[in-house]
Amino acid sequence: xxxxxxxxxxxxxxxxxxxxxxxxxxxxxxxxxxxxxxxxxxxxxxxxxxxxxxxxxxxxxxxxxxxxxxxxxxxxxxxxxxxxxxxxxxxxxxxxxx
Amino acid sequence: xxxxxxxxxxxxxxxxxxxxxxxxxxxxxxxxxxxxxxxxxxxxxxxxxxxxxxxxxxxxxxxxxxxxxxxxxxxxxxxxxxxxxxxxxxxxxxxxxxxxxxxxxxxxxxxxxxxxxxxxxxxxxxxxxxxxxxxxxxxxxxxxxxxxxxxxxxxxxxxxxxxxxxxxxxxxxxxxxxxxxxxxxxxxxxxxxxxxxxxxxxxxxxxxxxxxxxxxxxxxxxxxxxxxxxxxxxxxxxxxxxxxxxxxxxxxxxxxxxxxxxxxxxxxxxxxxxxxxxxxxxxxxxxxxxxxxxxxxxxxxxxxxxxxxxxxxxxxxxxxxxxxxxxxxxxxxxxxxxxxxxxxxxxxxxxxxxxxxxxxxxxxxxxxxxxxxxxxxxxxxxxxxxxxxxxxxxxxxxxxxxxx
Numbered sequence: 246x247x248x249x250x251x252x253x254x255x256x257x258x259x260x261x262x263x264x265x266x267x268x269x270x271x272x273x274x275x276x277x278x279x280x281x282x283x284x285x286x287x288x289x290x291x292x293x294x295x296x297x298x299x300x301x302x303x304x305x306x307x308x309x310x311x312x313x314x315x316x317x318x319x320x321x322x323x324x325x326x327x328x329x330x331x332x333x334x335x336x337x338x339x340x341x342x343x
Numbered sequence: 344x345x346x347x348x349x350x351x352x353x354x355x356x357x358x359x360x361x362x363x364x365x366x367x368x369x370x371x372x373x374x375x376x377x378x379x380x381x382x383x384x385x386x387x388x389x390x391x392x393x394x395x396x397x398x399x400x401x402x403x404x405x406x407x408x409x410x411x412x413x414x415x416x417x418x419x420x421x422x423x424x425x426x427x428x429x430x431x432x433x434x435x436x437x438x439x440x441x442x443x444x445x446x447x448x449x450x451x452x453x454x455x456x457x458x459x460x461x462x463x464x465x466x467x468x469x470x471x472x473x474x475x476x477x478x479x480x481x482x483x484x485x486x487x488x489x490x491x492x493x494x495x496x497x498x499x500x501x502x503x504x505x506x507x508x509x510x511x512x513x514x515x516x517x518x519x520x521x522x523x524x525x526x527x528x529x530x531x532x533x534x535x536x537x538x539x540x541x542x543x544x545x546x547x548x549x550x551x552x553x554x555x556x557x558x559x560x561x562x563x564x565x566x567x568x569x570x571x572x573x574x575x576x577x578x579x580x581x582x583x584x585x586x587x588x589x590x591x592x593x594x595x596x597x598x599x600x601x602x603x604x605x606x607x608x609x610x611x612x613x614x615x616x617x618x619x620x621x622x623x624x625x626x627x628x629x630x631x632x633x634x635x636x637x638x639x640x641x642x643x644x645x646x647x648x649x650x651x652x653x654x655x656x657x658x659x660x661x662x663x664x665x666x667x668x669x670x671x672x673x674x675x676x677x678x679x680x681x682x683x684x685x686x687x688x689x690x691x692x693x694x695x696x697x698x699x700x701x702x703x704x705x706x707x708x709x710x711x712x713x714x715x716x717x718x719x720x721x722x723x724x725x726x727x728x729x730x731x732x733x734x735x736x737x738x739x740x741x742x743x744x745x746x747x
Contacts, residue, residue, distance in 0.1 A: 293366035316382035319373040
Protein backbone atom coordinates (compact mmCIF):
# COMPACT_ATOMS: atom_id res chain seq x y z
CA UNK A 246 0.00 0.00 0.00
CA UNK A 247 2.72 2.39 1.10
CA UNK A 248 4.89 1.43 -1.80
CA UNK A 249 2.08 1.90 -4.21
CA UNK A 250 1.46 5.38 -2.79
CA UNK A 251 5.11 6.28 -3.19
CA UNK A 252 5.11 5.17 -6.78
CA UNK A 253 2.09 7.28 -7.54
CA UNK A 254 3.77 10.19 -5.84
CA UNK A 255 6.89 9.72 -7.93
CA UNK A 256 4.81 9.63 -11.06
CA UNK A 257 2.98 12.82 -10.06
CA UNK A 258 6.15 14.73 -9.39
CA UNK A 259 7.72 13.63 -12.59
CA UNK A 260 4.80 14.22 -14.88
CA UNK A 261 2.85 17.04 -13.28
CA UNK A 262 5.81 18.93 -11.78
CA UNK A 263 4.26 19.06 -8.34
CA UNK A 264 6.67 19.82 -5.50
CA UNK A 265 8.11 16.57 -4.32
CA UNK A 266 8.22 17.36 -0.64
CA UNK A 267 4.47 17.77 -0.26
CA UNK A 268 3.55 14.85 -2.43
CA UNK A 269 6.05 12.42 -1.00
CA UNK A 270 5.96 13.73 2.58
CA UNK A 271 9.69 14.24 2.42
CA UNK A 272 11.49 16.70 4.59
CA UNK A 273 12.47 19.96 2.93
CA UNK A 274 15.65 21.32 4.38
CA UNK A 275 16.66 24.89 3.70
CA UNK A 276 19.99 26.11 4.92
CA UNK A 277 21.22 29.63 4.91
CA UNK A 278 24.95 29.51 4.81
CA UNK A 279 26.17 27.56 7.73
CA UNK A 280 24.18 29.07 10.47
CA UNK A 281 20.49 28.49 9.72
CA UNK A 282 18.63 25.31 8.88
CA UNK A 283 14.93 25.27 8.28
CA UNK A 284 13.38 21.83 8.18
CA UNK A 285 9.80 21.30 7.11
CA UNK A 286 7.81 18.08 7.22
CA UNK A 287 9.62 16.51 10.09
CA UNK A 288 7.85 14.11 12.37
CA UNK A 289 9.33 14.93 15.73
CA UNK A 290 12.45 15.75 17.64
CA UNK A 291 14.52 12.81 18.76
CA UNK A 292 17.70 14.26 20.15
CA UNK A 293 18.73 17.80 20.74
CA UNK A 294 22.16 18.69 22.01
CA UNK A 295 24.52 21.59 21.53
CA UNK A 296 26.27 19.78 18.72
CA UNK A 297 23.70 17.36 17.37
CA UNK A 298 20.05 17.29 16.33
CA UNK A 299 18.12 14.24 15.22
CA UNK A 300 14.75 14.61 13.59
CA UNK A 301 12.29 11.91 12.72
CA UNK A 302 10.94 11.95 9.17
CA UNK A 303 8.67 9.69 7.14
CA UNK A 304 11.63 7.87 5.66
CA UNK A 305 13.93 7.76 8.61
CA UNK A 306 16.05 10.16 10.59
CA UNK A 307 17.85 13.35 9.66
CA UNK A 308 20.96 14.00 11.68
CA UNK A 309 22.44 17.46 11.71
CA UNK A 310 25.74 18.02 13.43
CA UNK A 311 27.61 21.18 14.22
CA UNK A 312 27.98 23.35 17.27
CA UNK A 313 26.12 25.92 19.42
CA UNK A 314 22.71 24.77 18.31
CA UNK A 315 19.63 26.68 19.40
CA UNK A 316 16.10 25.87 18.28
CA UNK A 317 14.69 29.19 17.17
CA UNK A 318 11.22 27.87 16.53
CA UNK A 319 9.62 24.55 17.13
CA UNK A 320 6.31 23.75 15.47
CA UNK A 321 4.60 20.40 14.88
CA UNK A 322 6.07 20.05 11.37
CA UNK A 323 8.64 22.79 11.16
CA UNK A 324 11.82 23.56 12.97
CA UNK A 325 14.34 26.39 12.64
CA UNK A 326 17.79 25.72 13.91
CA UNK A 327 20.51 28.26 14.49
CA UNK A 328 24.14 27.49 15.09
CA UNK A 329 27.09 26.33 13.08
CA UNK A 330 26.11 23.45 10.84
CA UNK A 331 28.76 21.09 9.57
CA UNK A 332 26.95 17.99 8.27
CA UNK A 333 23.53 16.74 7.38
CA UNK A 334 23.03 12.97 7.31
CA UNK A 335 20.04 10.95 6.21
CA UNK A 336 19.59 7.62 7.92
CA UNK A 337 17.08 5.32 6.28
CA UNK A 338 14.96 3.49 8.79
CA UNK A 339 14.92 0.21 6.79
CA UNK A 340 18.56 -0.57 6.26
CA UNK A 341 20.23 1.98 8.55
CA UNK A 342 22.36 3.27 5.77
CA UNK A 343 23.24 6.71 4.72
CA UNK B 344 7.67 31.45 11.73
CA UNK B 345 4.70 33.78 11.62
CA UNK B 346 3.21 32.21 14.67
CA UNK B 347 5.65 33.87 16.96
CA UNK B 348 4.89 37.51 16.79
CA UNK B 349 4.26 40.32 19.20
CA UNK B 350 5.88 38.30 21.93
CA UNK B 351 6.36 41.26 24.19
CA UNK B 352 2.77 42.40 23.87
CA UNK B 353 1.35 38.97 24.61
CA UNK B 354 3.78 38.21 27.36
CA UNK B 355 6.03 35.19 27.54
CA UNK B 356 8.05 33.14 29.99
CA UNK B 357 11.37 31.43 29.90
CA UNK B 358 11.17 27.91 31.22
CA UNK B 359 13.79 25.56 32.52
CA UNK B 360 13.04 21.87 32.11
CA UNK B 361 14.83 19.23 34.09
CA UNK B 362 14.66 15.55 33.45
CA UNK B 363 15.88 12.82 31.12
CA UNK B 364 16.20 14.24 27.60
CA UNK B 365 14.38 17.45 28.37
CA UNK B 366 14.16 18.52 24.72
CA UNK B 367 11.49 15.91 24.24
CA UNK B 368 9.18 17.86 26.52
CA UNK B 369 9.36 20.79 24.13
CA UNK B 370 8.69 18.41 21.28
CA UNK B 371 5.61 17.25 23.13
CA UNK B 372 4.52 20.83 23.61
CA UNK B 373 4.97 21.61 19.92
CA UNK B 374 2.92 18.57 19.01
CA UNK B 375 0.08 19.92 21.19
CA UNK B 376 -0.16 23.32 19.54
CA UNK B 377 2.05 25.09 22.06
CA UNK B 378 4.48 27.44 20.37
CA UNK B 379 7.96 27.24 21.72
CA UNK B 380 11.08 29.04 20.68
CA UNK B 381 14.71 29.70 21.57
CA UNK B 382 15.34 26.27 22.92
CA UNK B 383 18.80 25.82 24.34
CA UNK B 384 20.45 22.86 25.91
CA UNK B 385 22.30 23.73 29.10
CA UNK B 386 23.50 20.23 29.93
CA UNK B 387 22.36 16.62 29.57
CA UNK B 388 19.37 17.04 31.86
CA UNK B 389 18.42 20.69 31.58
CA UNK B 390 16.99 22.71 28.77
CA UNK B 391 15.57 26.22 28.50
CA UNK B 392 12.90 27.54 26.15
CA UNK B 393 10.29 30.25 25.73
CA UNK B 394 6.52 30.11 25.44
CA UNK B 395 3.51 32.43 25.60
CA UNK B 396 1.57 33.02 28.77
CA UNK B 397 -1.61 31.85 27.11
CA UNK B 398 -0.05 28.41 26.51
CA UNK B 399 0.98 27.83 30.10
CA UNK B 400 -2.24 26.05 30.98
CA UNK B 401 -1.77 23.54 28.18
CA UNK B 402 1.85 23.09 29.17
CA UNK B 403 0.88 22.28 32.77
CA UNK B 404 -1.56 19.70 31.55
CA UNK B 405 1.16 18.06 29.47
CA UNK B 406 3.64 18.15 32.32
CA UNK B 407 1.34 16.08 34.50
CA UNK B 408 1.62 13.23 32.00
CA UNK B 409 5.42 13.30 32.19
CA UNK B 410 8.04 13.37 34.90
CA UNK B 411 9.80 16.58 33.98
CA UNK B 412 10.34 19.40 36.39
CA UNK B 413 9.46 22.86 35.11
CA UNK B 414 10.91 26.08 36.51
CA UNK B 415 10.11 29.62 35.51
CA UNK B 416 13.26 31.57 34.82
CA UNK B 417 12.03 34.86 33.40
CA UNK B 418 8.68 36.54 32.95
CA UNK B 419 8.57 39.18 30.27
CA UNK B 420 6.06 41.28 28.40
CA UNK B 421 3.30 43.77 28.82
CA UNK B 422 0.95 41.68 30.99
CA UNK B 423 3.68 41.25 33.58
CA UNK B 424 4.67 44.88 33.38
CA UNK B 425 1.07 45.89 33.81
CA UNK B 426 0.64 43.64 36.80
CA UNK B 427 3.80 44.96 38.31
CA UNK B 428 2.88 48.60 37.89
CA UNK B 429 -0.68 48.23 39.06
CA UNK B 430 0.47 46.44 42.16
CA UNK B 431 3.02 49.19 42.76
CA UNK B 432 0.92 51.75 44.61
CA UNK B 433 3.39 54.63 44.89
CA UNK B 434 4.03 54.46 41.18
CA UNK B 435 0.33 54.66 40.34
CA UNK B 436 -0.16 57.48 42.81
CA UNK B 437 2.77 59.30 41.29
CA UNK B 438 1.33 58.83 37.82
CA UNK B 439 -2.02 60.25 38.85
CA UNK B 440 -0.38 63.08 40.74
CA UNK B 441 1.78 63.99 37.76
CA UNK B 442 -1.26 63.93 35.49
CA UNK B 443 -3.05 66.36 37.74
CA UNK B 444 0.07 68.45 38.05
CA UNK B 445 0.37 68.77 34.30
CA UNK B 446 -3.34 69.49 34.11
CA UNK B 447 -2.88 72.25 36.65
CA UNK B 448 0.10 73.72 34.85
CA UNK B 449 -1.63 73.54 31.48
CA UNK B 450 -4.48 75.63 32.82
CA UNK B 451 -2.38 78.34 34.36
CA UNK B 452 -1.55 81.74 33.03
CA UNK B 453 2.15 81.61 32.32
CA UNK B 454 2.71 85.00 30.82
CA UNK B 455 0.96 88.13 29.75
CA UNK B 456 2.36 89.88 26.70
CA UNK B 457 1.51 93.47 26.09
CA UNK B 458 2.40 95.03 22.79
CA UNK B 459 1.88 98.20 20.89
CA UNK B 460 1.75 100.65 23.79
CA UNK B 461 4.18 102.84 25.67
CA UNK B 462 5.75 101.39 28.85
CA UNK B 463 3.62 103.59 31.12
CA UNK B 464 0.42 102.32 29.58
CA UNK B 465 1.75 98.80 29.64
CA UNK B 466 2.39 99.12 33.34
CA UNK B 467 -1.10 100.48 33.81
CA UNK B 468 -2.57 97.57 31.89
CA UNK B 469 -0.66 95.10 33.99
CA UNK B 470 -1.74 96.62 37.27
CA UNK B 471 -5.35 96.79 36.10
CA UNK B 472 -5.26 93.15 35.13
CA UNK B 473 -3.56 92.27 38.38
CA UNK B 474 -6.22 94.00 40.42
CA UNK B 475 -8.87 92.09 38.55
CA UNK B 476 -7.33 88.73 39.09
CA UNK B 477 -5.39 88.21 35.88
CA UNK B 478 -1.82 87.46 36.77
CA UNK B 479 0.85 84.82 36.33
CA UNK B 480 -0.01 81.61 38.06
CA UNK B 481 -3.74 82.21 38.07
CA UNK B 482 -5.90 79.33 36.89
CA UNK B 483 -7.35 80.18 33.53
CA UNK B 484 -10.88 78.99 34.04
CA UNK B 485 -11.35 81.29 37.00
CA UNK B 486 -10.49 84.30 34.90
CA UNK B 487 -13.10 86.44 33.25
CA UNK B 488 -13.64 86.03 29.52
CA UNK B 489 -11.53 87.75 26.91
CA UNK B 490 -14.25 90.18 25.87
CA UNK B 491 -14.86 91.10 29.48
CA UNK B 492 -11.17 91.77 29.88
CA UNK B 493 -11.11 94.04 26.85
CA UNK B 494 -14.06 96.03 28.12
CA UNK B 495 -12.54 96.32 31.55
CA UNK B 496 -9.26 97.66 30.19
CA UNK B 497 -11.00 100.15 27.97
CA UNK B 498 -13.09 101.37 30.88
CA UNK B 499 -10.22 101.60 33.33
CA UNK B 500 -7.59 103.14 31.09
CA UNK B 501 -8.89 106.17 29.21
CA UNK B 502 -5.72 106.47 27.16
CA UNK B 503 -6.47 103.25 25.36
CA UNK B 504 -8.32 103.53 22.11
CA UNK B 505 -8.54 99.83 21.48
CA UNK B 506 -7.21 96.70 23.07
CA UNK B 507 -7.24 93.18 21.74
CA UNK B 508 -6.83 90.26 24.08
CA UNK B 509 -5.93 86.93 22.59
CA UNK B 510 -5.67 83.68 24.45
CA UNK B 511 -2.74 81.68 23.14
CA UNK B 512 -2.56 78.54 25.21
CA UNK B 513 -1.13 79.55 28.52
CA UNK B 514 -0.29 83.10 27.52
CA UNK B 515 -2.44 86.11 27.04
CA UNK B 516 -1.33 88.32 24.20
CA UNK B 517 -2.59 91.86 24.51
CA UNK B 518 -2.30 94.39 21.80
CA UNK B 519 -3.22 97.95 22.53
CA UNK B 520 -3.64 101.09 20.53
CA UNK B 521 -3.28 104.38 22.32
CA UNK B 522 -5.28 107.42 21.69
CA UNK B 523 -3.04 110.07 20.25
CA UNK B 524 -3.92 113.54 21.36
CA UNK B 525 -4.07 115.45 18.13
CA UNK B 526 -2.86 118.97 18.68
CA UNK B 527 -4.66 121.34 16.44
CA UNK B 528 -2.36 121.49 13.55
CA UNK B 529 -4.70 123.40 11.34
CA UNK B 530 -4.02 126.47 13.40
CA UNK B 531 -1.87 127.90 10.73
CA UNK B 532 -4.33 127.63 7.91
CA UNK B 533 -6.69 130.60 7.75
CA UNK B 534 -10.33 129.85 8.25
CA UNK B 535 -13.72 131.18 9.11
CA UNK B 536 -16.12 129.97 11.69
CA UNK B 537 -19.55 129.30 10.30
CA UNK B 538 -22.84 128.20 11.80
CA UNK B 539 -23.57 124.51 11.91
CA UNK B 540 -27.27 125.01 12.47
CA UNK B 541 -29.93 127.64 12.55
CA UNK B 542 -30.24 129.34 15.92
CA UNK B 543 -30.19 132.39 18.13
CA UNK B 544 -26.80 133.17 19.58
CA UNK B 545 -26.66 133.28 23.34
CA UNK B 546 -22.95 133.30 24.15
CA UNK B 547 -19.83 134.02 22.15
CA UNK B 548 -16.29 133.29 23.16
CA UNK B 549 -13.99 134.44 20.40
CA UNK B 550 -10.29 133.88 20.88
CA UNK B 551 -9.14 134.62 17.34
CA UNK B 552 -10.74 136.26 14.38
CA UNK B 553 -13.16 139.09 13.77
CA UNK B 554 -16.70 138.50 15.06
CA UNK B 555 -19.36 139.36 12.56
CA UNK B 556 -22.50 138.47 14.49
CA UNK B 557 -23.39 139.34 18.04
CA UNK B 558 -25.45 137.89 20.88
CA UNK B 559 -29.17 137.53 20.19
CA UNK B 560 -28.63 137.48 16.44
CA UNK B 561 -30.49 134.87 14.48
CA UNK B 562 -28.12 132.95 12.22
CA UNK B 563 -28.75 130.46 9.50
CA UNK B 564 -26.80 127.36 8.71
CA UNK B 565 -23.62 128.29 6.83
CA UNK B 566 -23.51 131.93 7.92
CA UNK B 567 -20.07 133.25 8.79
CA UNK B 568 -19.92 133.89 12.52
CA UNK B 569 -16.29 134.80 12.97
CA UNK B 570 -14.25 135.88 9.99
CA UNK B 571 -10.70 134.77 9.34
CA UNK B 572 -9.86 138.07 7.65
CA UNK B 573 -9.05 140.87 10.00
CA UNK B 574 -9.92 143.70 7.56
CA UNK B 575 -13.26 144.10 5.98
CA UNK B 576 -13.04 143.26 2.37
CA UNK B 577 -13.98 145.99 -0.02
CA UNK B 578 -15.69 145.26 -3.18
CA UNK B 579 -13.72 145.56 -6.36
CA UNK B 580 -10.50 145.35 -4.48
CA UNK B 581 -7.38 144.99 -6.49
CA UNK B 582 -5.11 142.02 -6.16
CA UNK B 583 -2.44 143.99 -4.36
CA UNK B 584 -4.74 145.27 -1.72
CA UNK B 585 -6.18 141.89 -1.14
CA UNK B 586 -2.79 140.51 -0.35
CA UNK B 587 -2.40 143.07 2.39
CA UNK B 588 -5.33 141.65 4.23
CA UNK B 589 -4.31 139.60 7.23
CA UNK B 590 -5.60 136.07 7.44
CA UNK B 591 -5.94 134.18 10.65
CA UNK B 592 -7.35 130.92 11.74
CA UNK B 593 -10.50 131.95 13.52
CA UNK B 594 -11.14 130.24 16.80
CA UNK B 595 -14.29 130.62 18.80
CA UNK B 596 -17.02 128.89 20.69
CA UNK B 597 -20.43 130.14 19.72
CA UNK B 598 -23.36 128.95 21.78
CA UNK B 599 -26.79 129.32 20.36
CA UNK B 600 -30.30 128.20 21.06
CA UNK B 601 -31.37 125.67 18.51
CA UNK B 602 -34.62 123.83 18.07
CA UNK B 603 -35.53 120.24 17.60
CA UNK B 604 -38.72 118.35 17.09
CA UNK B 605 -39.31 114.74 17.82
CA UNK B 606 -42.14 112.30 18.19
CA UNK B 607 -42.37 109.55 20.75
CA UNK B 608 -45.00 107.07 21.64
CA UNK B 609 -45.19 105.37 25.02
CA UNK B 610 -47.45 102.52 25.93
CA UNK B 611 -49.76 102.98 28.87
CA UNK B 612 -49.20 99.41 29.89
CA UNK B 613 -45.70 98.35 30.81
CA UNK B 614 -44.49 94.82 30.95
CA UNK B 615 -40.84 94.26 31.67
CA UNK B 616 -38.25 92.40 33.69
CA UNK B 617 -35.95 93.89 36.29
CA UNK B 618 -33.00 92.23 37.94
CA UNK B 619 -33.20 92.58 41.69
CA UNK B 620 -29.43 92.47 42.10
CA UNK B 621 -29.55 89.27 44.05
CA UNK B 622 -27.47 86.59 42.38
CA UNK B 623 -25.62 83.38 43.01
CA UNK B 624 -23.13 81.13 41.27
CA UNK B 625 -23.27 77.49 40.39
CA UNK B 626 -20.38 75.47 39.04
CA UNK B 627 -20.51 72.40 36.88
CA UNK B 628 -17.97 70.13 35.29
CA UNK B 629 -19.03 68.61 32.00
CA UNK B 630 -17.38 65.67 30.35
CA UNK B 631 -18.72 65.25 26.86
CA UNK B 632 -22.44 65.69 27.29
CA UNK B 633 -22.67 64.73 30.92
CA UNK B 634 -22.44 67.46 33.51
CA UNK B 635 -21.78 67.15 37.20
CA UNK B 636 -22.65 69.79 39.73
CA UNK B 637 -19.64 70.84 41.71
CA UNK B 638 -20.44 73.84 43.80
CA UNK B 639 -23.40 75.88 44.98
CA UNK B 640 -25.97 73.28 44.21
CA UNK B 641 -27.98 73.26 47.40
CA UNK B 642 -29.29 76.75 47.10
CA UNK B 643 -32.86 77.80 46.83
CA UNK B 644 -34.05 78.54 43.36
CA UNK B 645 -35.43 81.95 42.56
CA UNK B 646 -38.96 82.28 41.39
CA UNK B 647 -37.91 84.00 38.24
CA UNK B 648 -34.33 84.02 37.10
CA UNK B 649 -31.96 84.93 34.37
CA UNK B 650 -28.98 82.71 33.75
CA UNK B 651 -25.63 83.69 32.39
CA UNK B 652 -23.45 80.78 31.44
CA UNK B 653 -19.71 80.81 30.99
CA UNK B 654 -18.07 77.72 29.54
CA UNK B 655 -14.34 77.18 29.93
CA UNK B 656 -12.44 74.24 28.46
CA UNK B 657 -9.64 72.45 30.28
CA UNK B 658 -6.29 71.98 28.59
CA UNK B 659 -3.70 69.28 28.80
CA UNK B 660 -0.46 70.49 27.26
CA UNK B 661 -1.62 71.92 23.95
CA UNK B 662 -4.72 69.77 23.72
CA UNK B 663 -8.15 70.93 24.68
CA UNK B 664 -9.85 68.28 26.72
CA UNK B 665 -13.54 67.52 26.23
CA UNK B 666 -13.94 68.63 29.82
CA UNK B 667 -15.45 72.01 30.52
CA UNK B 668 -15.94 74.01 33.63
CA UNK B 669 -19.21 75.85 33.56
CA UNK B 670 -19.96 78.80 35.75
CA UNK B 671 -23.59 79.72 35.95
CA UNK B 672 -24.42 83.12 37.24
CA UNK B 673 -28.06 83.18 38.22
CA UNK B 674 -29.75 86.51 38.75
CA UNK B 675 -33.05 86.97 40.46
CA UNK B 676 -35.52 88.67 38.21
CA UNK B 677 -38.71 90.54 38.85
CA UNK B 678 -41.49 90.69 36.40
CA UNK B 679 -43.08 94.11 36.51
CA UNK B 680 -46.46 94.78 35.05
CA UNK B 681 -47.89 98.19 35.53
CA UNK B 682 -50.58 100.37 34.19
CA UNK B 683 -49.65 103.96 33.68
CA UNK B 684 -51.95 106.87 33.73
CA UNK B 685 -51.88 109.15 30.79
CA UNK B 686 -49.88 111.69 32.73
CA UNK B 687 -47.26 109.16 33.74
CA UNK B 688 -46.94 107.88 30.21
CA UNK B 689 -46.46 111.41 28.99
CA UNK B 690 -43.72 112.04 31.53
CA UNK B 691 -41.93 108.85 30.59
CA UNK B 692 -42.20 109.73 26.90
CA UNK B 693 -40.65 113.14 27.47
CA UNK B 694 -37.81 111.66 29.52
CA UNK B 695 -37.13 109.15 26.84
CA UNK B 696 -37.11 111.73 24.07
CA UNK B 697 -34.79 113.92 26.10
CA UNK B 698 -32.41 111.07 26.66
CA UNK B 699 -32.35 110.22 22.98
CA UNK B 700 -31.71 113.82 21.99
CA UNK B 701 -28.95 114.25 24.54
CA UNK B 702 -27.28 111.12 23.21
CA UNK B 703 -27.53 112.46 19.70
CA UNK B 704 -26.13 115.90 20.55
CA UNK B 705 -23.30 114.96 22.85
CA UNK B 706 -22.20 116.10 26.25
CA UNK B 707 -21.58 119.78 25.43
CA UNK B 708 -25.17 120.53 24.64
CA UNK B 709 -27.87 121.28 27.14
CA UNK B 710 -31.59 120.90 26.71
CA UNK B 711 -33.12 124.05 28.06
CA UNK B 712 -36.78 123.42 27.73
CA UNK B 713 -39.28 121.17 26.09
CA UNK B 714 -42.81 121.76 24.96
CA UNK B 715 -45.54 119.41 23.90
CA UNK B 716 -46.80 120.44 20.53
CA UNK B 717 -49.35 117.76 20.05
CA UNK B 718 -50.56 114.71 21.87
CA UNK B 719 -52.86 111.88 21.01
CA UNK B 720 -53.94 108.98 23.15
CA UNK B 721 -55.43 105.74 22.06
CA UNK B 722 -54.66 102.11 21.35
CA UNK B 723 -53.00 101.84 24.77
CA UNK B 724 -50.46 104.40 23.67
CA UNK B 725 -49.74 108.04 24.16
CA UNK B 726 -48.22 109.72 21.16
CA UNK B 727 -46.38 112.96 21.64
CA UNK B 728 -44.86 115.52 19.39
CA UNK B 729 -42.23 117.41 21.29
CA UNK B 730 -40.36 120.59 20.72
CA UNK B 731 -37.00 121.17 22.38
CA UNK B 732 -34.85 124.21 22.81
CA UNK B 733 -31.21 123.31 23.11
CA UNK B 734 -28.17 125.35 23.91
CA UNK B 735 -25.24 124.07 21.93
CA UNK B 736 -22.02 125.02 20.26
CA UNK B 737 -22.73 125.75 16.64
CA UNK B 738 -19.20 126.73 15.62
CA UNK B 739 -17.84 124.94 12.61
CA UNK B 740 -14.59 125.73 10.85
CA UNK B 741 -14.44 126.49 7.18
CA UNK B 742 -11.20 127.00 5.32
CA UNK B 743 -10.76 130.24 3.48
CA UNK B 744 -10.54 129.76 -0.20
CA UNK B 745 -7.46 131.55 -1.38
CA UNK B 746 -5.74 132.47 -4.59
CA UNK B 747 -8.64 131.97 -6.93
